[in-house]
Amino acid sequence: MSRQAPTLEDVAREAGVSRATVSRVVNGVRNVDPAIQELVRQAIERTGYAPNRAARSLVTRRAETVALVVSGAGDTSDEAQAAFAARVFADPFFGRVVAGIVGRLRPRSVHPVLMFAESAAARHEVVTYLRQGRADGALVVSSHADDPLPALLAGARLPAVLFARPVRPVPLSYVDLAHRDGGRLAAEHLLARGCRRPATICGPLAVAASQERLAGFRDALARRGLPYVPVAEGGFTLDSGCAAMTDLLAEHPDVDGVFAANDLMARGACQVLWEHGRRVPEDVAVVGFDDSTAAVTGRPHLTTVRQPVEDMAAEMARLLDEHIHGIRTEPTSIVFDPELVVRDSS
């Protein structure tokens, strides 16, 4: 920029008042004579004043920014990190998280700083970033169960909220879904539709959510006299869903219902089923999970167990806000209920 940006001082001089008064009207604090308010407002307009945030942050000790951290486990190389970023966004799930967070943050004019933490160095950088006061807290979405970041954050007493309960207990708030109930919902729906030989494509068993969904599905089936359920493990991707369905079909050609642990895999299953001449839902009913965009992209539209990701993400933002402002001091957990959405695939 060519000329210096105008400061409070400049505006004050222009309006013929003191710096403090201008600051007061800018921040809408205390009673300032309406006439003077107007005077100041005009001076701001004329000078084109924009308050310097660094200066404000310095005294308020607040960045008015939060970090949105996508973290993994292990210690990925630098090259693999770009791939990690691409992979994360390939899943429609993450877009919904962002949408939910942004939806809550934007009315407050705060914008998230995007950080990826899948190496020890990157995790350390997240902690440093927060300790430097560049962000007031962190919203953490882990892609792996044994992510070390939450413990790091808690250890440094930095405000943070997690998506999903961490495997080892950490004194941090989190939001989660009653995954087990979701699995149950899918099972009951399949049963109600008359399925007698249901199978399931579960998610990676290293992920707690996958285990829970599977357990809920099995439990409900067992309670209704179906002790054995064919299971194929997928990786939450379309291709893994295809592969799992192919295996399932090879071993159990008479399957008449499939519960996939996410919509992407359900899509894969539909494709494979179709290629093998099975009609969905007439011959085989398919139920997905998440109710992501994948559920209504392509045919048939999927019956699925809805996970209110946007609401959950918004709730994370709300919780973090409370922690940052000291309104809430104790870690809290908020568990959302899944909901069955019936469409064309079952």
Next chain:
Amino acid sequence: MSRQAPTLEDVAREAGVSRATVSRVVNGVRNVDPAIQELVRQAIERTGYAPNRAARSLVTRRAETVALVVSGAGDTSDEAQAAFAARVFADPFFGRVVAGIVGRLRPRSVHPVLMFAESAAARHEVVTYLRQGRADGALVVSSHADDPLPALLAGARLPAVLFARPVRPVPLSYVDLAHRDGGRLAAEHLLARGCRRPATICGPLAVAASQERLAGFRDALARRGLPYVPVAEGGFTLDSGCAAMTDLLAEHPDVDGVFAANDLMARGACQVLWEHGRRVPEDVAVVGFDDSTAAVTGRPHLTTVRQPVEDMAAEMARLLDEHIHGIRTEPTSIVFDPELVVRDSS
């Protein structure tokens, strides 16, 4: 946090030197006696010092942060904004942009602030954000041709780099792809494979890139004696690709080659083709565009015109860096060349 964070002063006292000396070793500047350097380093270690960024920014007049802005045109309502965010991330394209940017930014320890700007208010907020010094510049990805943000940014003389050339000239640097060459590549490949009745599913004609790809495709065909090419317009989504292919097939059942303006639509085309009993690539050859994850997710793997999005995004970051630091003052354009990637769909 319970106790105050340690400051430079604290470290200086601990090390028995002055504040300035500590600052020098922290910033690795000028000659400091190695013995004292070590002393200071230990003091930093002991106190657990992390420099306050607000204070530093205040004097350096630099945030060491850039804004990553996804902008649209028009004036979307607040509710629609969350949907906008979700939609943006639904396209694998954007994940690659983020990956490319993060890949370049992270080695410098800078992390992007994510902003969406699809309403006048949101656009204004982006400008304010930068004017407040919260970010040093903006990386802008527009989803619409007539996005007003670039002009706003240029008008405020804020450093910014665009993805794709803006329709109306704006004195800002940008990176782009030779879309026309991409269309030509697809045409020549289809011709070389022996296609005699090629058709195309173009992108939204409101987007300059769509027009260019289409023009390149047509030109190449015309030059080889094929003046007429059936065209169906899609919206860069899977479903729109399905619809377009359905139309194309209805009017031109003898089509033997399809060029879709992105991979998602190519996928949709493959699906529809398959459902109509046409084999890909035996009966109909399909060529996509982008070489996104969609190209290798699902069968068949798509032949596609590669757009090096990650490299382009990294280049944006590099250009912005140069503008911010005054190394580069004049707007520059960098145009990348597309590349044909032959896989199974043709």
Next chain:
DNA sequence: CGCACGCCGGAGAGCGCTCTATCCGCGCAG
């Protein structure tokens, strides 16, 4: 009529850092 109190604006002290100007001590030339 005097006093206390409430309301509103101003003065000024920092917030934690960088960076310039300065100072100190030492070695060496005059």
Next chain:
DNA sequence: CTGCGCGGATAGAGCGCTCTCCGGCGTGCG
């Protein structure tokens, strides 16, 4: 022995803002 240059550390002046005091004035009540 003095003066000078220079490497190396320090002192201190801000950067632009917030916020606590404080003072002045108007008002209501005793």
